[in-house]
Amino acid sequence: MRFEFDLQATDGAARTGVIRTPRGDIRTPAFMPVGTAGTVKAMMPESVRETGADILLGNTYHLMLRPTAERIAALGGLHRFMNWDRPILTDSGGFQVMSLASLRKLSEEGVRFSSHIDGSKHMLTPERSMEIQRQLGSDIVMCFDECPALPAEEKVVAASMQLSMRWAARSKEAFGDRPGHALFGIMQGGVTPALREESAKALIDIGFDGYAVGGLAVGEGQEAMLGVLDYATGFLPTDKPRYLMGVGKPDDIVGAVARGIDMMDCVLPSRSGRTGQAWTRRGAVNLRNARHRDDPRPLDEDCTCPTCRGYSRAYLHHVVKADEIIGSMLLTWHNLHYYQDLMAGLRAAIAGGRLAAFVAEFHALRAEGDIAPL
């Protein structure tokens, strides 16, 4: 079975469809929970699936350092290792190297760096990244790229983008022909339309199974990010999935989907869940706040997740304050469920040609804010 994208409906710039892979279908627009080190933190993988996730993201940088890609390959690949048999997308490692590793040295060949875990020295290149992602058994492989934090000078952004495009060609060459597996190119170019267009053309010339919009959610702010999407998705082929990397908050997601994005990933719902923060249709809720202490109501009475069906805000407040692991478990589960509910709502709205009404309702409910204290 081949990797395919079946675009089923559009509504304005927004699209809905299905990415078909040998390991299962991915309904788009799709939100991919992040399983950094072989686990979506505080979640059993079957619970992640229950939230509605069709695909997870794994981090090449973390896994190459610990337990190592070679070890995971010897153990049968990442799917078996982490007990998740559906699709996995792996990033290239480039972004995490630049944000987490120390003693980085960037060259045409790639990036030398020291591990943030034990200081050991490593080198990532397009070829090595492809090898690692193959060892992990990734279904959707990302090109090795690099990007500067924004704001940055345009010539810095341009040089970085052009290097990433040369690395994209090397990634494609190293990836080879792997039926059923996909390789995605990553558009760079910062907030400069001409650079974005140049990057898109370079990627399309090489030819990929999907196209990511990279270099956003790196400090530029939501308005600038959505501003780039206003034009950048137009540079990409309509018949391939478009992936916005590392995004985002619920309103970022809604904005990105309205601008033609098909896939997203972010640590936010899981990370928030471990710090006592929940995401609901009415915005963010901080469970540490004493106003929840005696509140018998669930986070969201219309939510069907196990957290909202079984637990009061008072309980969540208690376990968060007491640093109980179940606080992280319940809030992560709720947050991931809410994100997947949001994606399902977006897909249905696009399919029904009523995205504008859905987005208006989304913003209206958030503007009301959380339910009033009892």
Place this chain on the structure above:
Amino acid sequence: MRFEFDLQATDGAARTGVIRTPRGDIRTPAFMPVGTAGTVKAMMPESVRETGADILLGNTYHLMLRPTAERIAALGGLHRFMNWDRPILTDSGGFQVMSLASLRKLSEEGVRFSSHIDGSKHMLTPERSMEIQRQLGSDIVMCFDECPALPAEEKVVAASMQLSMRWAARSKEAFGDRPGHALFGIMQGGVTPALREESAKALIDIGFDGYAVGGLAVGEGQEAMLGVLDYATGFLPTDKPRYLMGVGKPDDIVGAVARGIDMMDCVLPSRSGRTGQAWTRRGAVNLRNARHRDDPRPLDEDCTCPTCRGYSRAYLHHVVKADEIIGSMLLTWHNLHYYQDLMAGLRAAIAGGRLAAFVAEFHALRAEGDIAPL
């Protein structure tokens, strides 16, 4: 419906039966996982139930301090609060006060102390303990008692035991008549047979729904503990459940059941699970050990828990080393499952009159030790 104990079979001193409560049956010998602060740490309550647990233990001391018994009562009781609808046994708070609280002052009336959480001042008496356990909605309430750490001078043990017996009478008086709820007395007396007998007689005179053996697992060692059980269970009525508090390791449990104990509780399986230690039929396994790093085998290939069905030792080693929450989740789940499997085996062996063979096999497999490294 009343609280009843239906003793179904004996094998030597060992017994098997069912405690019937309005919230469900408790198969004995029973192991009760500890849900200290309103959660069995790192477990969803439905998962605790899946391991085979019929009843949980809640800690009066922790809950009275946070979130407070009054708050839990206002929220509908501990069962609803923590989303566990089966029986709950609560301890009296006495033991934790002596081991965790600061500025303790013991008197005939009770114990004054300061909270280990915020230093706030509290008083626990038999009457206050009964009130708190009623507010929590406990199904099996424990008398308020106190006990010295062992070894201790006999006159200290005797005076402490006699104080606990006066508190037992006050506990019974304060408990009153609560159909469907049970009050258990707690035998004290250290390692002195005459004191244990005096304590048992005092409790039987008062009359309880069940009898605990207290003051063990406090530093006396396994041999001394089992030595007490050799005679102490004989002082107790045969038609009421016998509960050994705070025990123990798997071999402690087997030894206690062989000596006529019906119920036990211990933090060990859950606490061990959070420190990378697993319990299997072959003894303890430390998942931090590098010998598991490349091992594709489960902890125990005959175990049917989700951890053993879905994950390799290599994965468990990885997530324990990486301090991932799923390490605590998976090992706690396995450990509780193993403990409940052990209880099920003990119950079946007693019912079949083949406990001696079961115990011999239990020790033989442990003597072999963990499976050899690959």
